Structure formats: C-alpha cells, structure tokens
Amino acid sequence: MTADRLLLWLTRIDAGVVLCAFPCAFLPFGWMDAVHRDWLGLGPLPDAVITRYMTRSLSLVYAMHGAIVLAITLDWTRYRPLVPVFAWLHAVLGVGLLIVDLSAGVPWWWTAGEGPGLVAFGLVKLFLYRRASRTAPSVP
Numbered sequence: 001m002t003a004d005r006l007l008l009w010l011t012r013i014d015a016g017v018v019l020c021a022f023p024c025a026f027l028p029f030g031w032m033d034a035v036h037r038d039w040l041g042l043g044p045l046p047d048a049v050i051t052r053y054m055t056r057s058l059s060l061v062y063a064m065h066g067a068i069v070l071a072i073t074l075d076w077t078r079y080r081p082l083v084p085v086f087a088w089l090h091a092v093l094g095v096g097l098l099i100v101d102l103s104a105g106v107p108w109w110w111t112a113g114e115g116p117g118l119v120a121f122g123l124v125k126l127f128l129y130r131r132a133s134r135t136a137p138s139v140p
Helices: 003-019 029-039 049-074 076-104 108-133
Strands: none
Touching: 003 049, 003 076, 003 108, 049 076, 076 108
C-alpha cells in the first residue's frame, strides 16, 4: 500500500469515527447519564440546560467535522492539499485537550488517550502526507 493510499484510508477512518457522534446528539438524556455514571464511573451527569446543550451541540460539531473530512476523501485529488491543515489542527486540538483534561480532572486513562492520541494521529498524517508528496499523488 502506498503512503498516499494509507493516508486516504486513515482520513476516511478519521471521518467515520467522528461521524459516530451524530446519533449521540439525539440520545435520551437518561442514556447519556447512564454512560457517564455507569460506564465512565464519573457519577451522575448534571441535569442542567447547559449540560444538555453542550453534549448535543458538541456531538453535532464533531459530526460536521466528520462530514467535511469525508468530503475531502471523496474528491481526494482535488482536496488532498487540505490534509496537512487538518493534520496540524488535530495536533493542536490534541495539545489543547490535554490541557483541558488535566485541568478538568478527568480520569488518567482519558487524559492519556485523548490529547496525546490526537497529537500522534496528526503527526502520522503529516508524515504520510510528506512521504506521499515526494511522488505524484495516486488516484484511489
């Protein structure tokens, strides 16, 4: 598999993962509370207007991001130059989320997986983009 093809598939996986946030915007609040309380062990989810608004609107923002990233992969030759922009944004978002996670006091496994994982993912995509750019981009 060429670096460009691997980059294309990693970008599609990225889109698919964040598109999973779309249905979460419409979950019943009780289900969100159960995940927060039972699966994550973070206690009851505060039932406040801001909590309901932020959980749902953030899911929709993630889904919108996923739709844009998916669109990039559907016309790869045309939009491939946007990949390093998104890769750098992922890396910067990862640093920001690491800072947020540390200040918010989320569990260690959350902090260790979220921010550093996004930074690593962004850097891998940058590496593949540069490697693939040494040769002409392949058309999927």
